[in-house]
């Protein structure tokens with residue numbers, strides 16, 4: 001056994017052959033598994049019965065911390081009363097209540113809520129709404145969708161088409177959506193390395209949208225979709241002024257702007273949404289994950305009145321307006337978890353808490369500057385990334401090793417390529433922020 005496989009002894013004879021794991025190096029994982037068996041508050045329990053601090057809120061989603069009794073009780077109560085209700089041509093009260101709760105904290109006007117079950121579904125839903133909207137207003141030729149390089153918008157065909165991550169697209173490239181273009185990403189090491197918060201450089205990159213409009217003509221473009229902060233490709237913070245400029249260009253040409261807030265929604269930046277944080281209001285917001293603390297799969301699209309009403313009022317009153325939806329849209333258990341989660345956020349002031357803790361998070365993550373292999377550090381709110389120099393000819397291996405060492409030392413981190421990403425639950429305290437980054441520091445020192 002080498003250093004990377006030393007704590008893998010499983011106490012049970014778990015058959016690992018059947019489960020095909022998502023976004024995982026299956027062979028590597030199964031040779032040296034890392035299993036989580038319990039979770040409470042800020043900590044996971046591992047299969048070898050260690051407590052490890054959750055530096056990532058699961059997958060950017062357990063914002064209220066693990067094992068919240070209020071959510072468990074709400075789900076249990078709902079499952080006891082009614083396990084499931086059809087979502088087409090029927091409703092149940094919690095679906096409406098959950099929509100109202102979410103609408104309350106969306107930017108003004110974005111209060112029409114369509115439920116789905118994952119971020120990927122929310123993205124594909126928003127893209128379809130954009131097409132349906134333009135068609136309903138008599139501009140059905142607006143079919144082109146503009147995403148961004150290094151964007152992650154889930155794994156549906158819509159999401160990978162507008163997304164900008166090469167490996168997510170390569171195997172499927174023969175059949176991505178045909179009418180798509182991409183903005184350049186906003187990351188620039190030369191101009192923005194070690195920026196604290198929003199880099200001052202890069203607003204002009206939004207003008208690339210003007211170039212794309214000139215190429216295709218605005219009359220063919222339905223929507224632009226971007227993550228306000230690109231999470232999955234390593235926490236790429238938007239340059240100052242960039243999002244506002246995108247908004248202005250979209251408005252000028254009648255193009256819908258969609259913010260994919262699957263990660264940034266529900267307090268990650270210290271406000272309910274990144275839209276609120278940046279003071280830029282899109283036409284639609286996609287959200288998932290922390291919408292119900294990830295207790296039960298759930299996602300949503302918030303649309304503004306113009307988008308919603310144009311579609312809803314296009315046909316006769318007895319016709320389905322949007323031929324789209326999911327069996328589990330607003331599933332009763334997910335809706336119950338959503339309401340309980342939103343109540344926790346409000347009662348405990350968790351978004352404000354994140355806002356207050358952001359400077360401490362910034363200080364601690366930037367202390368890693370100068371440590372072995374560190375090439376860049378970036379942060380906003382309670383999300384941040386530490387980018388490492390890659391090994392020659394073996395990109396990704398160094399961050400993977402740091403990630404495994406962190407796990408062995410008591411931290412669940414996250415890595416993508418050679419970037420380590422951090423996004424603790426919003427209940428984290430100052431001491432725990434220090435704990436997270438001191439483990440990272442130790443792991444960096446032990447990694448070649």
Ligand SMILES: Cc1ncc(COP(=O)(O)O)c(C=O)c1O
Pocket residue numbers: 117118119120121123152153154155227231232260261262263288289
């Ligand atoms: C911005 C963004 N959009 C969409 C998704 C996809 O969400 P899901 O994995 O729930 O489909 C993610 C997942 O991390 C995301 O970060």
